Amino acid sequence: MADSPVTQHGANSGEVPAEATPQEQKQMEQAYAQMKRKMSMAEIGRKIKHKVMVLSGKGGVGKSTVSTGLALALAQQGLKVGILDIDITGPNVPKMMGLDGRRLHVESGRIHPAQGHLGVKVISMAFLLDNEDTPVVWRGPIKLGAIQQFIGDVEWGDLDYLIIDFPPGTSDEPLTVAQSLPDIDGMVIVTTPQDVALLDSRKSITFSESLKVPVLGVVENMSGYTINGKATANSEVQIAGPAGKTLKATADGEGNFSITIDIFKEGGGKSTADEFGVPFLGALPFDPGFVRGGDDGVHRIVSEPEGPSAVAFAKVVAALQDQIVDSSGSGLEII
Amino acid sequence: MSEEMPNLTRFERRDVDVALTYDDGSEFVITYDDLRHACPCAKCSPMRNEDEASKTLRRQVEAHPKEKPQVRTVGNYALGFEWSVGCSSGIYRFERIWDLANRRDPDNGRPYVHGAW
Ligand SMILES: Nc1ncnc2c1ncn2[C@@H]1O[C@H](COP(=O)(O)OP(=O)(O)OP(=O)(O)O)[C@@H](O)[C@H]1O
Numbered sequence: 115m116a117d118s119p120v121t122q123h124g125a126n127s128g129e130v131p132a133e134a135t136p137q138e139q140k141q142m143e144q145a146y147a148q149m150k151r152k153m154s155m156a157e158i159g160r161k162i163k164h165k166v167m168v169l170s171g172k173g174g175v176g177k178s179t180v181s182t183g184l185a186l187a188l189a190q191q192g193l194k195v196g197i198l199d200i201d202i203t204g205p206n207v208p209k210m211m212g213l214d215g216r217r218l219h220v221e222s223g224r225i226h227p228a229q230g231h232l233g234v235k236v237i238s239m240a241f242l243l244d245n246e247d248t249p250v251v252w253r254g255p256i257k258l259g260a261i262q263q264f265i266g267d268v269e270w271g272d273l274d275y276l277i278i279d280f281p282p283g284t285s286d287e288p289l290t291v292a293q294s295l296p297d298i299d300g301m302v303i304v305t306t307p308q309d310v311a312l313l314d315s316r317k318s319i320t321f322s323e324s325l326k327v328p329v330l331g332v333v334e335n336m337s338g339y340t341i342n343g344k345a346t347a348n349s350e351v352q353i354a355g356p357a358g359k360t361l362k363a364t365a366d367g368e369g370n371f372s373i374t375i376d377i378f379k380e381g382g383g384k385s386t387a388d389e390f391g392v393p394f395l396g397a398l399p400f401d402p403g404f405v406r407g408g409d410d411g412v413h414r415i416v417s418e419p420e421g422p423s424a425v426a427f428a429k430v431v432a433a434l435q436d437q438i439v440d441s442s443g444s445g446l447e448i449i
Numbered sequence: 450m451s452e453e454m455p456n457l458t459r460f461e462r463r464d465v466d467v468a469l470t471y472d473d474g475s476e477f478v479i480t481y482d483d484l485r486h487a488c489p490c491a492k493c494s495p496m497r498n499e500d501e502a503s504k505t506l507r508r509q510v511e512a513h514p515k516e517k518p519q520v521r522t523v524g525n526y527a528l529g530f531e532w533s534v535g536c537s538s539g540i541y542r543f544e545r546i547w548d549l550a551n552r553r554d555p556d557n558g559r560p561y562v563h564g565a566w
């Protein structure tokens with residue numbers, strides 16, 4: 115470590131200091147590195163205005179899709195955004211952000227994020243892997259140490275939002291992050307309308323209490339499939355939906371219409387939110403474009419910045435921003 | 450980045466512009482046209498990179514009816530404006546509003562490249 119003040123020989127040779135044994139030397143260096151990391155974490159805390167964790171109980175419900183979507187929707191507003199992908203076993207954020215195959219970029223001992231779509235800064239555990247197809251199995255302490263290092267050593271610069279994507283389940287990672295990173299605004303819980311996922315998101319909400327990080331709200335993912343079509347301008351359109359329901363829409367002046375079909379049970383996320391007294395941030399449609407985007411590296415919000423999914427994300431983001439209101443901003447009188 | 454930005458205490462929407470008061474007593478006016486032309490969203494920003502596109506954006510903005518926007522605070526760091534027509538996506542950080550108030554280029558002369566902030 116070049117800038118370590120712990121030098122091998124007494125620098126002020128006037129007063130002959132007791133020479134440290136190599137072991138003591140090592141301990142001092144470690145303590146110094148730890149202290150430096152702590153300080154930089156505090157600084158990161160200050161330079162990043164808002165930190166949001168994205169969690170779910172069950173895997174595969176769309177945390178990474180939601181994390182990247184939130185980040186991009188915030189970036190669309192012109193904000194400075196970063197994503198920290200904590201998932202060591204199956205990190206897929208880089209792929210979704212068009213950064214497949216990137217390696218960690220280290221300069222003067224600091225880790226520099228890669229920049230994905232819309233300038234979103236990305237740090238992923240995937241940047242550490244040699245081969246993305248072989249998920250690493252990390253032992254607990256190594257994994258948590260790596261997370262702390264990622265938090266302390268990344269040069270994010272000034273950010274308005276840092277979105278933190280987690281592996282599924284309520285495990286050690288969120289705890290480590292919550293303990294290392296000061297002033298986390300809260301967590302977003304992703305759920306799908308199915309019951310199992312619902313049960314698990316309930317578990318996440320209980321978990322938030324033990325972490326002492328508030329729930330900013332619940333997002334219901336894959337909640338309906340939207341079809342778009344053309345009909346006579348201003349005419350009413352009817353479609354036979356699931357369970358014998360008739361779905362209606364009215365075409366606009368140009369004859370465009372869209373109808374959302376609830377594939378699973380509707381409103382599951384909303385009822386979990388209501389039951390636990392946490393905000394419901396909104397529902398995101400089932401959109402095959404997300405799967406494509408995950409494969410070809412062009413996120414849905416980028417490929418269709420004004421499509422229904424981008425619009426749904428913008429709504430979720432607005433609801434999220436409403437939750438993150440700081441009292442210090444309230445000194446403003448708007449007339 | 451302006452180092453000593455005072456806090457915005459009053460945002461008064463008038464017919465064609467907004468009157469701003471800061472806690473150091475300073476007062477400014479920003480026209481709605483200027484405000485809208487400076488939209489920081491990912492769609493409007495790149496248009497300001499080139500003179501021609503920037504003028505087009507300006508003309509689009511000026512063609513909109515003069516109306517008072519709905520204003521929402523975003524956290525403690527920004528404002529959002531909702532207009533009945535045109536782009537309402539941009540989130541204006543207080544630094545940006547301060548720059549506009551002081552007739553400074555809020556983009557700092559930098560062309561907008563995704564991520565080059
Ligand atoms: N709204 C959606 N519409 C269609 N497909 C979706 C949607 N959301 C996510 N998917 C797809 O579902 C799969 C899982 O999504 P994603 O990777 O975001 O979930 P995850 O919760 O992060 O998973 P893991 O628990 O493994 O980290 C992906 O193939 C993704 O493209």
Ligand SMILES: [Mg+2]
Nearest residue numbers: 177178201206
């Ligand atoms: Mg994931």
